[in-house]
Structures are given as structure tokens and as C-alpha cells.
Amino acid sequence: DGGITQSPKYLFRKEGQNVTLSCEQNLNHDAMYWYRQDPGQGLRLIYYSQIVNDFQKGDIAEGYSVSREKKESFPLTVTSAQKNPTAFYLCARLAGGNEQFFGPGTRLTVL
């Protein structure tokens, strides 16, 4: 699993609701990332965090929020402001050689 766990695997949300996706890592790495994947597209960066209590917006941060209160946890909240939230969400951690290791992903569907 690359040291990253994500839950749940599938998530359903009604329009207008916020929902939080979990991402946990057990390898004491500092940098963590959230990506969004849509069919036929590569990964797009939502947010990333390099240290506790600090995070930066990626390319498509609008409608999303994150927190980094603990080193091992980097949850992503998809807010009601996100106009098209149905997608596959991937969390990753940065390893020593600049490569990223990914969790299994969460598929979010808005009903």
C-alpha cells in the first residue's frame, strides 16, 4: 500500500453536503499530497503539505479544504462549493528520492 491508507474506498454524497476523505501514513514522512483523477485525464493536484500545520494550494484547490494537525494524517474535505465533485481521489506521500507513493484511492459519487 506504499505506507498510505485511504478510507473509505467508496463514498456517496448528496448535493450540498460536505464530505471528508481520510488519508493516513505510517512512515513518518513529511510531505503529503491530494490529487483528483477524472476519466481519461492524468492526476491534478488539489493540495499538498510539507510539514504539520502548513499546506499549499495546488492547481484545483477551489471547493476543497485540508488540514494537517498531525504528521500522519492529511484529510481532504470536499465542500458544497465544489461544482463537480464526482471523481477518484488519490492521496500520496513523498519518499526520499522525490518519488511519490500512492494510497488505494477513494471514489466519490455525488447523488
Added chain:
Amino acid sequence: AQSVTQPDIHITVSEGASLELRCNYSYGATPYLFWYVQSPGQGLQLLLKYFSGDTLVQGIKGFEAEFKRSQSSFNLRKPSVHWSDAAEYFCAVAQNDMRFGAGTRLTVKP
């Protein structure tokens, strides 16, 4: 602008045939280069990476990739494809951040 291009959206090969997936990048300096594979509904798994040195790098599952600076390319190859190689393949480059190509979907015919 910095970009990563995978020209082939979908490739079909017969089992046992050779495979080459193309990746081109546009960066000012040589970035770090990666290939990932993704099975349906799963996360991405790192196949191989290039940082410096020998331009032919070996990865897991029998894959290799060759970095060609003059062509700004980092193509992925496998001499003999197995049915289990059917998946989506992503090229990625990292400089200040990591950028991914749109992916190439590989279908393997029996």
C-alpha cells in the same frame, strides 16, 4: 510552459509482443522522471524512475525506460507483454512539483 505528453491514449498489443509507451516532456532542465501503472479502481504503483546517470533504467515487472535528453523523451518498454500488464500507465515528471501525463491505456489481446 512545463508539460508532460503521452501521445497515445490507447494501445493494444498481443500477448508476448513487445511494448513501447511514449512520454515527452517540456521542462527547462532535466527533471526527475517516473513511470507509474494503475489497475482499475486502484492507486498508482511506481514502475521505475530516472534521476541521473545511466539513461536506461530497469524497473519492476520486467519494464525498462530510456531517457533521451535530445528528444526530451522517457519511453517505457517491455520486451514481452503479459495479459496481467493490461492497465493504465502514467508518465510523471518532477521538478518543483510532480506533473502527470494524461495516461495510456494498455489492452492486451490473447
